[in-house]
Amino acid sequence: MKRKAKPNIAFLREKAGLTQLELSRLVGVTESTIQNWESGRTGTEQIERIIKFCKALNCQVEDLIEYVNIPQEPATKPSSLSDIHNMLGTDEPSSTSSLDTQADTTLQESRLKGR
Template sequence: MKQKAKPRIAFLREKAGLTQLELSRLVGVTESTIQNWESGRTGTEHIERIIRFCKALNCEVQDLIDYVSDSPDEPAAKLSSLSEIHHLLGTDEPSLTPSPNSEVAQKQQVSH
């Protein structure tokens, strides 16, 4: 009997403190695409295929793609914290304890 995949996208999105709209903007898809993925209507076959890639190659998902900048002078952007993602989206949420990464990012912004 074949098992049907149940996506954990909604759980992980909520755990990250993101709305469907915020996640859609970060991923580069429509909000309805996120809704379809979360409900399992579409997208799960792609996720399962990526999982099979990682198992076959004994690697992590991020190892599958090498990100390079379009401009040789511009380093590839890396987001190191959830607060940086919220800042990028313009949806800053108050934090009870600022992370060291967010303090570094704020100091870098002030110095530019």
């Protein structure tokens, strides 16, 4: 006998005391997406695949994804070599050579073009 998956989402949502709108906001999807998942119109295939993954790997759903910290961008981007040295905590050369001056100018020009 062929079996069809019947979503249990509505039952679990109601048991948790949530409306479709509240669940949609918690999950980060639209309310109509929740309605489609609960009715079985869409989403069932993906849930079944996740269940198969877990059975094959003998793990929980939470084990399938590892969350890692993403390094934050600096609040301000350097506009000169002095700024870069300050950000890195390194000493600037005692005398500014023409190469450093040229690099500062090139960096500033590229910043202006990017605006």
